[in-house]
Amino acid sequence: MKPDSVPPVAALPPGLQSGCPLTALAPMQDVTDLAFMGVIAHYGAPDYFYTEFFRVHAQSRPEKHILRSIDENATGRPVFAQLIGEDITHLTRTVALLQHHRIAGIDLNLGCPAPKVYKKNVGGGLLRDPDRIAEILGALRAAIPGLFTVKMRLGFDDTANFERILDSVNEHRVDLLTVHGRTVKEMYRGEVHYDYIARAVRRVRCPVLANGNLTSSARAAAVLAETGAAGVMIGRHAIRNPWIFRQCREQFAQQRVTHPTLADVREYVGRLYRATATEGLPERLHVNKMKKYLNFVGQGVDPSGAFLHDMRRAETEATLFAVCDRHLLAEPTRAFATEPYPGVIARPNCESPSILTDGCTLETITA
Numbered sequence: 001m002k003p004d005s006v007p008p009v010a011a012l013p014p015g016l017q018s019g020c021p022l023t024a025l026a027p028m029q030d031v032t033d034l035a036f037m038g039v040i041a042h043y044g045a046p047d048y049f050y051t052e053f054f055r056v057h058a059q060s061r062p063e064k065h066i067l068r069s070i071d072e073n074a075t076g077r078p079v080f081a082q083l084i085g086e087d088i089t090h091l092t093r094t095v096a097l098l099q100h101h102r103i104a105g106i107d108l109n110l111g112c113p114a115p116k117v118y119k120k121n122v123g124g125g126l127l128r129d130p131d132r133i134a135e136i137l138g139a140l141r142a143a144i145p146g147l148f149t150v151k152m153r154l155g156f157d158d159t160a161n162f163e164r165i166l167d168s169v170n171e172h173r174v175d176l177l178t179v180h181g182r183t184v185k186e187m188y189r190g191e192v193h194y195d196y197i198a199r200a201v202r203r204v205r206c207p208v209l210a211n212g213n214l215t216s217s218a219r220a221a222a223v224l225a226e227t228g229a230a231g232v233m234i235g236r237h238a239i240r241n242p243w244i245f246r247q248c249r250e251q252f253a254q255q256r257v258t259h260p261t262l263a264d265v266r267e268y269v270g271r272l273y274r275a276t277a278t279e280g281l282p283e284r285l286h287v288n289k290m291k292k293y294l295n296f297v298g299q300g301v302d303p304s305g306a307f308l309h310d311m312r313r314a315e316t317e318a319t320l321f322a323v324c325d326r327h328l329l330a331e332p333t334r335a336f337a338t339e340p341y342p343g344v345i346a347r348p349n350c351e352s353p354s355i356l357t358d359g360c361t362l363e364t365i366t367a
Helices: 034-044 064-071 088-098 123-128 130-143 162-171 194-203 217-227 236-240 244-252 262-275 283-300 306-311 317-328
Strands: 022-025 048-055 079-084 105-110 147-153 176-180 208-211 231-234
Touching (some): 022 244, 048 064, 079 147, 105 123, 130 147, 194 208, 217 231, 231 244, 236 244, 262 317, 283 306
Parallel strands (some): 022 048, 079 105, 147 176
């Protein structure tokens, strides 16, 4: 049963559409940067953005490129700064540094499933130690003058600590909780355990965002009905479909839902390519990074996976866009699939050489 409520430290920022469930773009390393946030906002911003995680340790300082996604953000939407780490001294030091930037709040990562992360006992690795989590939550709550949010999974390899951690969320007055309905060891495979998200909704005082395999606005609405969550956080399916947050608002308000065409997708690909261009980045590496995004986009282009097959073999900008034109503009008015085609699998880690860093990156995200 949900405990009695207590006054929040600060009110959550209002959503774009009054009375509708909240939407948030999930933090994804090497994805949710300033460029990607701007592209998503062009097609329909979420209510909230979250940064890539700031790595916190003894020698760390907030990464400049992540700070840009806060300081130079022109989307008009609140941006929460996500931290990953386990040293309380350095976590609270980083909180103090981030107060000088335009953040909506601080988020703690308790869910990254990358082995190189959890083996350091941070991210999803902390779920093995609920007592340590309680210490960290208490210290952060005391250090954060405004909104404090948490993103977690159900547990490390089982759900034995789930309710203890939820009780710590209550005790330390977390303002918003996002629950990805899988364990760390389940990564992004298999069914999402939405019944556990519903348990969290019933147990914690703060609003809960549901996260995990939210493939479309219709799926998001169904998960909200099943869990009672206050909103949804969407990650890789926003890479595939940047209209998804607009579609969610339309679906939640029972309005006509936007249906993009393949020509619209071609425009998105071009916009994303231009936005992610950086000075000094070799063409081949830019193409390879772009292919990592297109591994998700391709799940909605054709049921045979022909676009993915051809795209993965492109090595130059000209070749990549020739493939896009051939597959996306041959029938420009054909609808882009609302849901990923069955059996069309994103393989974002198949490009080589990788230009992405270790952690919860496109390397570790699978369909």
